[in-house]
Amino acid sequence: MPAAAQATKRSRFHTMDRRPARSKPCSMSLVSRAWTWGPRGQGAILLVNCDKDNPKSSTIDCRDDRVLDNQDLQDMSLVTLNTNTPRDFFARHQLLLHVAKSEMDKVRVFQASRGNQISRYREVLGPKQPCHPLELPGGQHSTDFYVEGLAFPDANFPGLISLTVSLLDTSNPELPKTLVFQDSVVFRVAPWIMTPNTQPPEEVYVCRMLENEDFLKSVTALTQEAKCQLTVCSREQSVGDRWMQDEIEVGYIQAPHKTLPVVFDSPRNRGLKEFPIKCMLGPDFGYVTRGPQTGEVSDLDSFGNLEVSPPVKVGRKKYPLGRILIGSSCYPSNESEEMHQALQDFLSAQQVQAPVKLYSDWLFVGHVDEFLSFVPVHKGFRLLLASPRSCYRLFQEQLEEGHGEALLFEGVKKKKQKIKDVLSNEKLREDNSYVQKCIDWNREVLKRELGLTERDIVDIPQLFKLQDDLQGRLKAEAYFPNMVNMLVLGKHLGIPKPFGPIIDDRCCLEEKVRSLLEPLGLHCTFIDDFYAYHLRHGEVHCGTNVRRRPFSFKWWHMVP
Incomplete structure (x- = not known):
C-alpha cells in the first residue's frame, strides 16, 4: 500500500465531547456522516456562544471574531485533528478545513497554536471564510480547534453543521489538485429549551x-x-x-x-x-x-x-x-x-x-x-x-x-x-x-x-x-x-x-x-x-x- 494511503487510513478527525457515544473518532466514510438522536446517538453538539464574557462588550460573544479569555473558550466545542504521516508528506499534499457556504454564517472556528496566550487562537473559518488551508508538519501531530455556534436552529436552518477536512494530492504542479480523502464531524446546534413550573x-x-x-x-x-x-x-x-x-x-x-x-x-x-x-x-x-x-x-x-x-x-x-x-x-x-x-x-x-x-x-x-x-x-x-x-x-x-x-x-x-x-x-x-x-x-x-x-x-x-x-x-x-x-x-x-x-x-x-x-x-x-x-x-x-x-x-x- 502506498505511504500516502497508509497515512490517510490512520488520520482521525474527532470531537472531544464527554459522552462516550459521541466522543469516538468520526468514521472516514462519507456514508456515515450523520447526526443521530437517542441515547446511542452519534454526532457532536455545539453551543451558540450567546453570552457576554466581556463586561465592556456591547454585544454577545459570537458576534466578534476573537477569543476573549479562557471563559470564552468554555462556551465552545473542542475539535482535535490527529495526523500521522511520513515526514515529507505535506510537501506533496495539502489539507483543507472547510464548511459548506450555506453554513459559513452559522459557525466560527478558531485554530489553537502553541503557547499560553489568548492571542494564540485565530479565526480560520466563519462568515467571511468557508475554507482554510492547514499548514501542518509531517509525522504524528495533533491540532486543536475551538468551534462556536453563531445561530440557533430556525426556519431556514435545521441546526446541523458539518466541519470537513479534505486531503488534496499536490504532487504534480502541472496538474490540478486531486481530492484523495475527506473526513467530517457533524455538529447539531443545541436547542433553546424552556422549563415548566414543575422544575425547581x-x-x-x-x-x-x-x-x-x-x-x-x-x-x-x-x-x-x-x-x-x-x-x-x-x-x-x-x-x-x-x-x-x-x-x-x-x-x-x-x-x-x-x-x-x-x-x-x-x-x-x-x-x-x-x-x-x-x-x-x-x-x-x-x-x-x-x-x-x-x-x-x-x-x-x-x-x-x-x-x-x-x-x-x-x-x-x-x-x-x-x-x-x-x-x-x-x-x-x-x-x-x-x-x-x-x-x-x-x-x-x-x-x-x-x-x-x-x-x-x-x-x-x-x-x-x-x-x-x-x-x-x-x-x-x-x-x-x-x-x-x-x-x-x-x-x-x-x-x-x-x-x-x-x-x-x-x-x-x-x-x-x-x-x-x-x-x-x-x-x-x-x-x-x-x-x-x-x-x-x-x-x-x-x-x-x-x-x-x-x-x-x-x-x-x-x-x-x-x-x-x-x-x-x-x-x-x-x-x-x-x-x-x-x-x-x-x-x-x-x-x-x-x-x-x-x-x-x-x-x-x-x-x-x-x-x-x-x-x-x-x-x-x-x-x-x-x-x-x-x-x-x-x-x-x-x-x-x-x-x-x-x-x-x-x-x-x-x-x-
Whole structure:
C-alpha cells in the first residue's frame, strides 16, 4: 500500500465531547456522516456562544471574531485533528478545513497554536471564510480547534453543521489538485429549551413600581419560603413597565461540557426592553431574540402567551422535556391575531418541545396564562384550568346554604356584589357560558396533545366578563382577580387574592382553592394584586418571571 494511503487510513478527525457515544473518532466514510438522536446517538453538539464574557462588550460573544479569555473558550466545542504521516508528506499534499457556504454564517472556528496566550487562537473559518488551508508538519501531530455556534436552529436552518477536512494530492504542479480523502464531524446546534413550573425555581424576577410595595413584600416572602433568589428590577430599569412575564422567557442551552441559561427576549419592546440585555446578559448568561424589532407586534407576541407543559407521554410518543404551548386565534379572520411567524418558526425549529397551539384570541389580552397553569405534585403534575362552571357551582352551593348576601370585592371596590346578584345576572351568565365553551375547547386539545385524563386536571373557580377592546371587539377578562394566573415556586404558590365572598370570616373562593390544592401537598399564599395588576388586565404571573433548574434529562437522548 502506498505511504500516502497508509497515512490517510490512520488520520482521525474527532470531537472531544464527554459522552462516550459521541466522543469516538468520526468514521472516514462519507456514508456515515450523520447526526443521530437517542441515547446511542452519534454526532457532536455545539453551543451558540450567546453570552457576554466581556463586561465592556456591547454585544454577545459570537458576534466578534476573537477569543476573549479562557471563559470564552468554555462556551465552545473542542475539535482535535490527529495526523500521522511520513515526514515529507505535506510537501506533496495539502489539507483543507472547510464548511459548506450555506453554513459559513452559522459557525466560527478558531485554530489553537502553541503557547499560553489568548492571542494564540485565530479565526480560520466563519462568515467571511468557508475554507482554510492547514499548514501542518509531517509525522504524528495533533491540532486543536475551538468551534462556536453563531445561530440557533430556525426556519431556514435545521441546526446541523458539518466541519470537513479534505486531503488534496499536490504532487504534480502541472496538474490540478486531486481530492484523495475527506473526513467530517457533524455538529447539531443545541436547542433553546424552556422549563415548566414543575422544575425547581432558582431566581424570581419582578419590577418595583410606585404602587406595588405590598405586592413586592408578598413576593419577597414567597421567594424566601421557596428558598430561591429574588431580582427586583428598579423603576429606572423598567421605565414604568411592570409586565415581566410578557418581556422575557428564561430557558437554557446545553452541551455535554456546559449548561447555559439563556433569556429569550420578546419583540414587544416596551419599558422593559433593555432589561434582558443590560441586567441579564453577561458571563454564562445568554441572550436570544426573534420577531419584528420594529413595526407592528400584537399582544400574542408577548410571552405570557408562551408556556410549556411538564414532561408528558402521548400514546407511545414521549415528550421528556414537555411541549410548548402558545395561544392563537385558531382560525383566520379580519380581526384575528396570531403570534408572529418568526417566533413560531424559532420555537418549532428547536425540535425538542413540539409546540401546541391553543385558542386564546377570545381573551382581552390573549395569553394562555390567563386560563391555565401547571403545578407539581408527587410523581407528576396537575393542569389547572380556570372554570366559570366551577365558580357558579360554588356560589350556588353558598346561596343554598343561606349565604346569598355575602359580598365580593369587600375592601377594594365601592360597588360590591352579592352572591345572589352574581347568580341572577343573566348577562354575566351569558358571558361565562361563552368563556366556558372556549376553555372546554382548550381542555380537549390539551388532553389530546398532552395525553391527559380528567384526573390530571383541576378546575379553579373563576368568572370572566366581556368588554370591548381597543378595536371594538368583545373580549373576555377576569371578573375578579384570576387565580389560575399564579406564581409557582415548587410547592409554594403565589395566587392572586380573589376578594371573594366572606363566609364565616373566610373567603369562600380561597377556601375552595385550598381544598383543591393543599391535599396535593401544595401551599397556597394569596397575594393582593388588585390595584397594581388586576385593574391593569394582569395578575401575579403576568408581573413576575422565574429562572428554573434545567432538566436532568439530556435533550440529545430523546427522539423528536
